Amino acid sequence: MSDILILNGRLVDPANGLDAERDVLLRHGRVAAVEMPGGLRVAKAKETIDAKGMIVAPGLVDVHVHLREPGQTYKESIKTGTAAAAAGGFTSVVAMPNTVPVNDTVARLEWMLDAARGACVKLFAMPAATFGSMGEEITDFHELQRAGAVGFTDDGKPVLLDRVMRAALVAAAGIGVPVSQHAEDTRLTGGCSMNAGPVAFRLGLRGMTVEAESKIVERDIRLLKDIEQHDGLRPHLHVQHVSTAKAMEAIRQAKRDGLHVTCEVAPHHFTLTDEAIGEYDTNAKMNPPLRNDADRLAMIAGLMDGTVDCIATDHAPHALFEKEQEFERAPNGITGLETALGLALRVLHKGNGMPISRVIELMSTQPAGIVSLEGRGTLRVDSFADVVVFDPAAEWNFEAAKTRSKSRNTPFDGAPMLGRVVTTISEGTVVYRG
Numbered sequence: 001m002s003d004i005l006i007l008n009g010r011l012v013d014p015a016n017g018l019d020a021e022r023d024v025l026l027r028h029g030r031v032a033a034v035e036m037p038g039g040l041r042v043a044k045a046k047e048t049i050d051a052k053g054m055i056v057a058p059g060l061v062d063v064h065v066h067l068r069e070p071g072q073t074y075k076e077s078i079k080t081g082t083a084a085a086a087a088g089g090f091t092s093v094v095a096m097p098n099t100v101p102v103n104d105t106v107a108r109l110e111w112m113l114d115a116a117r118g119a120c121v122k123l124f125a126m127p128a129a130t131f132g133s134m135g136e137e138i139t140d141f142h143e144l145q146r147a148g149a150v151g152f153t154d155d156g157k158p159v160l161l162d163r164v165m166r167a168a169l170v171a172a173a174g175i176g177v178p179v180s181q182h183a184e185d186t187r188l189t190g191g192c193s194m195n196a197g198p199v200a201f202r203l204g205l206r207g208m209t210v211e212a213e214s215k216i217v218e219r220d221i222r223l224l225k226d227i228e229q230h231d232g233l234r235p236h237l238h239v240q241h242v243s244t245a246k247a248m249e250a251i252r253q254a255k256r257d258g259l260h261v262t263c264e265v266a267p268h269h270f271t272l273t274d275e276a277i278g279e280y281d282t283n284a285k286m287n288p289p290l291r292n293d294a295d296r297l298a299m300i301a302g303l304m305d306g307t308v309d310c311i312a313t314d315h316a317p318h319a320l321f322e323k324e325q326e327f328e329r330a331p332n333g334i335t336g337l338e339t340a341l342g343l344a345l346r347v348l349h350k351g352n353g354m355p356i357s358r359v360i361e362l363m364s365t366q367p368a369g370i371v372s373l374e375g376r377g378t379l380r381v382d383s384f385a386d387v388v389v390f391d392p393a394a395e396w397n398f399e400a401a402k403t404r405s406k407s408r409n410t411p412f413d414g415a416p417m418l419g420r421v422v423t424t425i426s427e428g429t430v431v432y433r434g
Ligand SMILES: [Zn+2]
Pocket: 155, 156, 157, 182, 240, 241, 287, 288
C-alpha cells in the first residue's frame, strides 16, 4: 500500500453528487484528498496516475457472485474470482453460500473471509438463510452477522415455505440486514431448462414460466406487509436477478407502497434474449433464464426509472466439461465480472442514454448501500481507497480466453464492449492494470 495520486480525471461520485474534473490523493488505504484540478500539485506520492480522458469512480460493488470455494475450486477460487473482479473494476464482491459445503456456520464463514484465501479485492459473504439451504430451519443470523455476514440467502434455491421466509425476514429485520431471495417457485420449474416460449418450443425443451418468478416476488411482498403490520418491524427484501416484466411491476408497486424492497438485474438479462441459445448453446443457460425481448426491455425500463437498485453479475463459473453436455443436463450459470461494465456502458449508456453517473450509482453507490458497506461505494474523503479508473470511450471485444477467471462459460466471447478498465485500486493497492 503506497500513496497514489490520480490526476486530471473526471470524478464520478454519485454519493457526493459529483461529476467533474478532480484530482484525488489516496493515502494509507483511504481517500486523503479530493481537490480541483491542480490543487494537489504539491502533494507527493509514490505513484501518479494520469487519468486524462478517463472516468475515476468508486470501485464497483457486486452483491452477487459465486466464487466456488470451498469445494469446487476446479471451477473458481476466491483468489481467481476476485482477480476477475479486479479486472472488471470491482473492489467489493459478496459471495453466495452455495459452496460445498454450504456456507451456513460461523466457522465456514470465517474460513471464507480469512486473508489466507487470497482475495485481492474486499470479500464479503451472505451465508445461507436456512441450514444447508434446505429451506426448513433458519441459520443463526445473529452469530453469523457478528462474524461478518452482510445478508442472508439460499441463492440457487428459493426459500419456498411462507413460514420459513417470514421467520428469515423477521430475524434479518431485527439486525438490519436484507434477505436476498432467488425468486423461483420450483414447484413450477421442475425439469425446465430455459424460458417458456417459442424458442423452447422449437428446441423441444420445457420452459419456465414468468409466473414462477413473479409468484414468489408477490408472496414475499405480502410477507413484508404482514410483518410491518403485525410485528412492528421493517424487513428488507432484496430480490436477486429479476428477469421478468411481471416481477419488475410487482417490485415497482411495492416501492410505491413504501415497503423496503430492493432488487438487482444481471447484465445478461438486459442484453440478451432466449434467442441467444441458438442451437442448444449451454453458455446461454442460466437461472433465471434469458427471457423474451419484452422482458429484456422491461429490465432496461426498470434500470432507467429507478425501480432497479443495482446491477449484479451472478458470476457463476463452470468447467468446460460441465457445460459440454446436453442442454438439459448442463449446469446453470455464466461468468460475468469482466463483462458487466462493458455491457452496462454499451447497452444502457450508449444504447439507452443512461448517464454514466447513473451507471456508477447502479454498480457502486447503491449496491454498497444495500448491504451497508461502510465507507465504500463513494470517494468521499476518509472512505476506503477503492477506485476504478476506466476509459469510457474505448470499444473492444471481450475474449474469454484472456479471462482471469478459471472458467470461460460466457455467451459474450467476442462480444463488443464499451468502456475499458485501466486501473483498479483496492484499499490503496493497485490490484489490476489494463
Ligand atoms: Zn440465483
